[in-house]
Amino acid sequence: MEHLSLDIAQLLAGALVLVSFMLLYQDRLQGLINIFALHAFVLTLSVAWQAYIQHAPHLYVTAGIALIFKALVIPISLRTIIKRLRIHRTVEMIGGVGVTMLIGIFLTALSLVVMLPATASADPLAREDIAFALAIVLLGLLMMVTRRNAVSQIIGFMSLENGLILAAAGANGMPLVVEISVAFSVLIAFIIIGVFLFRIRERFDTVDLYHLDRVRGERN
Amino acid sequence: MPLYLALVCVGGLIGVSSLPIYKRETAGVAELIYRLCLGISALLFVAAIIPRGANALDLTLPLGLPWIGMRLHLDALTAFFLAVVNLGGATASVYAIGYGAHVSNPVRVAAFYAAFLAGMNLVVLAADAYTFLVAWEFMSLASWALVLTHHHDAENRRASYIYLLMASFGALALLMAFGVLGGVSGAYDFASIREAPRDSWQTGLVLALVLLGAGSKAGLAPLHVWLPLAHPAAPSHVSALMSGVMTKVAIYGFIRIVFDLLGPPAFWWSIEPMTFGAISAVIAILFATLQSDLKKLLAYSTIENIGVIFIGLGLSLAFKANGMLVPAAVAFSAALFHIFNHSLFKSLLFFGAGAVLTATGERNIERLGGLIHSMPKTAFLFLGGCFAIAALPPLNGFVSEWLMFQAILLSPTMPQWILKLLVPAVGVALALSAALGASCYVRAYGVAFLGRPRSDEAREAKEVDQWSLGAMSFLLGLSLTAGLLPGFFIDTISPVAKAFIGGRMPAQNEVGWLSIAPVAESRSSYNGMLVFVLIVASAWAARWLIYKYWSGATRRAPAWDCGYIEPSTATQxxxxxxxxxxxxxxxxxxxxxxxxxxxxLPGETRxxxxxxxIQDRIFNFLYLPITSAVARISNWLNALNFLSIQEYLGLVFAALVLLLVGVAR
Known part of the structure; x- marks a missing residue:
C-alpha cells in the first residue's frame, strides 16, 4: 500500500510535467487554454491524492480551489476573453519547437539533479514531488520567455504557479492560509491582466507584445 | 554625566539646525544659529576637558539596530576629540557671526553648519558600528551641502560631486571594514568587536579598508583629490571646520579602529600608514608650494599635515608592536598634539584667507599684495598662523613636529629590518616636507601681504570686522600658549596614550622650568619659553639698534625688477x-x-x-582610468534599459538556471 500511494503520487506529478511540455509546444490559443485546464485538473487530482495519503483535510480545500478556479473559472473566462478579442483562431508563431523541447528536457533533468541530493534526508514522497514541482516552475518560466502573446504569457505564469502549489502540497506542512492567499493573488493577477488585455487591445489593436515594443519606440 | 551633557548638546545642535524651518523670514536667524552653536560648542568643550581622562562612560539608547541599540561611549580619546571638535566649532562660530553675513543665502549655510557640528560630535561619541557609520554619513552629507553653497558656479558643483563620490567611497570601505570586524555573527558594538578573535588576513583586510575609508575622508594621498576642490568651494568658516576638524574626526576613526578595536598590533601594521603618510606629506606640500589660490594652498597643506599625523600614528604602532611603550607614547602624543595644533592654526589660516576674500574678493595671491598696509591686524594674525604651521619655535607647530622627530630618532632600536629601512626614509620625507612647508608659507605670506598691491581690489582692501579678528586672535593666543607651555598639553594628552598605548611619556609638570623632555631630560629637552624670551629680547635689541641709527624719514623706492624701472606693480x-x-x-x-x-618673431607686434x-599625476594615472572604465561599463549596461518583456524574463530565467546549475555541481 505504501508503495502504491507513492507510485500514484509520482504518476500524477509526472503527468503534470508532461502536460507542461504539452503547453510548451501548443501554438493555438484555444488549444492552449484547453491544455491549461487539463493541467489544473491533473494538479487537482495530485493535490487530492496528497490529501488522501497524508490525511490532511485542508488539502482537499486546496484541491477544490484548484478545480473550481483554475480548471473551470479561469479557462472559461479566458476563452470568452479571446472570443471577444476575436483572437481565438490565432496561431502563434513559436520559434524552434524542437530546441524549446530540448531545453525543457534539460531543465527537467536539472531540477532532478538539483533536488534529489538537496533533499536526501527528506520524506521520499516529498522528494520526488518537489523535484517535479521545480521542473514545472522552470517550464512555466521557459514558456513565458518563449511566448510573445499576452494570453500565453498568462497561461505560462499560471502553470508556474501550479508547480508551486504542487510543491506546497507535497511538502506536508504549508498552512492553508498561505495556499488560499497564493490562490487569490493569482486570481487577482488574472483579473488585472485580463483588464489590461482589453485596454491594450482597445488602444493598439493587438495583444502581441511585439507590437507593444514598437509602440515604446525601441524597435525600428 | 558629561556623556548625557554631550548628548543633549548634540540634540541641541540638531534642534538649532532646524531653526530656519520655524523662523524662515527673519534675517537674523543665521546669526542666532551661530550664537547658539557657539554657546553649545563652548559648553561641550569645557565639559570635555574638565575630567582630564576620567573613567569611561557608557550609554545605550533604544534606537538604531534593534539587537544592539544605539551605543555611546566617552573615554579619554573621545574626550580629546570632543575638545578638538568643539574648540574648532566654537571659534568657527565666532568667526561666522561676522563672516556669515557676507555669504549668499546665509540661513541655509547656518542650518547645515549646525547639523555638520552635530554629526562630527556624534561620530566621536558612537560606540557601535551602526551609529558610527550613520553619524559619519550624516557628517559627510551635511558638509557636502555646505560645499554646494555657491552652486551657481559649475566648478563648485563639480567639486561637490567629487567630494560626494569620495565620501561615499570612504563610507563603503568603512562599512566593509566593520563587516569584517563584526564577523558572521554580526556583533557590531565596539565592546564585542574588541573581544572577537581574528585571523591575520582579516586584520590586514580591515587595516587596508580603514586606511581607505578614513584616509579618503582625512585626505591621505592618493585619496586627497577632493580637498583642494572642496575647500575653496565652501564658505571660509566651513572650510576651516572641514580642514581643521573634520579631517581629524576621520583620523579619530582610524585611531579608534586600529588602536582600539583591532587589539594588540603587529609590526607590519605600521608600514601602510607610515608610507602613505610620507607620500602625502611630500606630494601635498609640493603642490601647495605651487598653488596661487590661497585656499587651495591651505587645502594641500592640510593634506601634508594629515600625512605627518599618519606618520606619527604609524610610528606609534611600530613601537607598540615591539613593546617599546615610552617611544610609542611619544609618537602617539606627538600625533595627537599635532592634531590639536593643526586644528588651531589651520582654522586660523582659513579665517585669514576668508578675511582676505571678504576684503578683496580675491583668492588668487598673484592679484593680492601689500595687504599689510590696509589690513594690519589680519596680516599680523595670518603671520602668526604661518609661523605656527611652518613649525617655527616658539609656536605650537614646532613642538609636535619636534616630538615626532624625537620618536623617529628612537627608532633604530627596532628589530625588524624593514622598519630600520623605512623609518629613516620617512624621517627624511618629514624633514623635507617641513622645510618645503616653511618655504610654502613664506611665499603665501610674502606675496599676499607684502610688497605693493597688484590689483585695485587689493589696493582698496578694508580691515575685517571685530568678530573675525577676535576668533583669529583667540586661536593665535592658544597656539602661542600651546607652544610656550607644551608640558601642560602633553600631560592632558597622556591619559589617552596611557589607555591606548599602555605606556606614557614622563609627567611633564615634574620637569623644571617649563621644559619638556619626551623620554628623559638627559637625552633631549625643549623649552618654548626660553626660545620665546630669546626671540623677544633679540627683536627688541634689533629694534633699539635700528631706531638708534634711523634717519626718521620714510622713503618708497620702486620695486627691484632686474634693473628695469617699470612703474607697474605687476613686475614685482x-x-x-x-x-x-x-x-x-x-x-x-x-x-x-x-x-x-x-x-x-622679429617684427611681430604681439x-x-x-x-x-601643472597636472596631478595621481589624478591622471589613478582616477581617470577608473572613471573611464566606469563610463564604458555603464554605457555598455545601458542597453539593459531597453529590452522587451521576454528578454527581461529571459535574464531572470537565465540567472535562475545558472544558480541551479551551480547548486547541482
Whole structure:
C-alpha cells in the first residue's frame, strides 16, 4: 500500500510535467487554454491524492480551489476573453519547437539533479514531488520567455504557479492560509491582466507584445 | 554625566539646525544659529576637558539596530576629540557671526553648519558600528551641502560631486571594514568587536579598508583629490571646520579602529600608514608650494599635515608592536598634539584667507599684495598662523613636529629590518616636507601681504570686522600658549596614550622650568619659553639698534625688477617666481609641469606669452582610468534599459538556471 500511494503520487506529478511540455509546444490559443485546464485538473487530482495519503483535510480545500478556479473559472473566462478579442483562431508563431523541447528536457533533468541530493534526508514522497514541482516552475518560466502573446504569457505564469502549489502540497506542512492567499493573488493577477488585455487591445489593436515594443519606440 | 551633557548638546545642535524651518523670514536667524552653536560648542568643550581622562562612560539608547541599540561611549580619546571638535566649532562660530553675513543665502549655510557640528560630535561619541557609520554619513552629507553653497558656479558643483563620490567611497570601505570586524555573527558594538578573535588576513583586510575609508575622508594621498576642490568651494568658516576638524574626526576613526578595536598590533601594521603618510606629506606640500589660490594652498597643506599625523600614528604602532611603550607614547602624543595644533592654526589660516576674500574678493595671491598696509591686524594674525604651521619655535607647530622627530630618532632600536629601512626614509620625507612647508608659507605670506598691491581690489582692501579678528586672535593666543607651555598639553594628552598605548611619556609638570623632555631630560629637552624670551629680547635689541641709527624719514623706492624701472606693480616678484626653482627641479617628476614660452618673431607686434601647465599625476594615472572604465561599463549596461518583456524574463530565467546549475555541481 505504501508503495502504491507513492507510485500514484509520482504518476500524477509526472503527468503534470508532461502536460507542461504539452503547453510548451501548443501554438493555438484555444488549444492552449484547453491544455491549461487539463493541467489544473491533473494538479487537482495530485493535490487530492496528497490529501488522501497524508490525511490532511485542508488539502482537499486546496484541491477544490484548484478545480473550481483554475480548471473551470479561469479557462472559461479566458476563452470568452479571446472570443471577444476575436483572437481565438490565432496561431502563434513559436520559434524552434524542437530546441524549446530540448531545453525543457534539460531543465527537467536539472531540477532532478538539483533536488534529489538537496533533499536526501527528506520524506521520499516529498522528494520526488518537489523535484517535479521545480521542473514545472522552470517550464512555466521557459514558456513565458518563449511566448510573445499576452494570453500565453498568462497561461505560462499560471502553470508556474501550479508547480508551486504542487510543491506546497507535497511538502506536508504549508498552512492553508498561505495556499488560499497564493490562490487569490493569482486570481487577482488574472483579473488585472485580463483588464489590461482589453485596454491594450482597445488602444493598439493587438495583444502581441511585439507590437507593444514598437509602440515604446525601441524597435525600428 | 558629561556623556548625557554631550548628548543633549548634540540634540541641541540638531534642534538649532532646524531653526530656519520655524523662523524662515527673519534675517537674523543665521546669526542666532551661530550664537547658539557657539554657546553649545563652548559648553561641550569645557565639559570635555574638565575630567582630564576620567573613567569611561557608557550609554545605550533604544534606537538604531534593534539587537544592539544605539551605543555611546566617552573615554579619554573621545574626550580629546570632543575638545578638538568643539574648540574648532566654537571659534568657527565666532568667526561666522561676522563672516556669515557676507555669504549668499546665509540661513541655509547656518542650518547645515549646525547639523555638520552635530554629526562630527556624534561620530566621536558612537560606540557601535551602526551609529558610527550613520553619524559619519550624516557628517559627510551635511558638509557636502555646505560645499554646494555657491552652486551657481559649475566648478563648485563639480567639486561637490567629487567630494560626494569620495565620501561615499570612504563610507563603503568603512562599512566593509566593520563587516569584517563584526564577523558572521554580526556583533557590531565596539565592546564585542574588541573581544572577537581574528585571523591575520582579516586584520590586514580591515587595516587596508580603514586606511581607505578614513584616509579618503582625512585626505591621505592618493585619496586627497577632493580637498583642494572642496575647500575653496565652501564658505571660509566651513572650510576651516572641514580642514581643521573634520579631517581629524576621520583620523579619530582610524585611531579608534586600529588602536582600539583591532587589539594588540603587529609590526607590519605600521608600514601602510607610515608610507602613505610620507607620500602625502611630500606630494601635498609640493603642490601647495605651487598653488596661487590661497585656499587651495591651505587645502594641500592640510593634506601634508594629515600625512605627518599618519606618520606619527604609524610610528606609534611600530613601537607598540615591539613593546617599546615610552617611544610609542611619544609618537602617539606627538600625533595627537599635532592634531590639536593643526586644528588651531589651520582654522586660523582659513579665517585669514576668508578675511582676505571678504576684503578683496580675491583668492588668487598673484592679484593680492601689500595687504599689510590696509589690513594690519589680519596680516599680523595670518603671520602668526604661518609661523605656527611652518613649525617655527616658539609656536605650537614646532613642538609636535619636534616630538615626532624625537620618536623617529628612537627608532633604530627596532628589530625588524624593514622598519630600520623605512623609518629613516620617512624621517627624511618629514624633514623635507617641513622645510618645503616653511618655504610654502613664506611665499603665501610674502606675496599676499607684502610688497605693493597688484590689483585695485587689493589696493582698496578694508580691515575685517571685530568678530573675525577676535576668533583669529583667540586661536593665535592658544597656539602661542600651546607652544610656550607644551608640558601642560602633553600631560592632558597622556591619559589617552596611557589607555591606548599602555605606556606614557614622563609627567611633564615634574620637569623644571617649563621644559619638556619626551623620554628623559638627559637625552633631549625643549623649552618654548626660553626660545620665546630669546626671540623677544633679540627683536627688541634689533629694534633699539635700528631706531638708534634711523634717519626718521620714510622713503618708497620702486620695486627691484632686474634693473628695469617699470612703474607697474605687476613686475614685482610673484608667487610663481618664488615657486619656480621648486617647479623646475621637482616639478617635471612630481606634477609633469610643462613650461611654454611663446615669443613673437622679429617684427611681430604681439606680446610674448609664458604659460605653465601643472597636472596631478595621481589624478591622471589613478582616477581617470577608473572613471573611464566606469563610463564604458555603464554605457555598455545601458542597453539593459531597453529590452522587451521576454528578454527581461529571459535574464531572470537565465540567472535562475545558472544558480541551479551551480547548486547541482
Amino acid at each position: 616678484y610673484t608667487g610663481s617666481s618664488f615657486a619656480q626653482p621648486i617647479r623646475r627641479t621637482l616639478g617635471v617628476i612630481a606634477f609633469s609641469a610643462r613650461e611654454r614660452l611663446d615669443m613673437p 606680446a610674448a606669452r609664458f604659460s605653465v601647465q
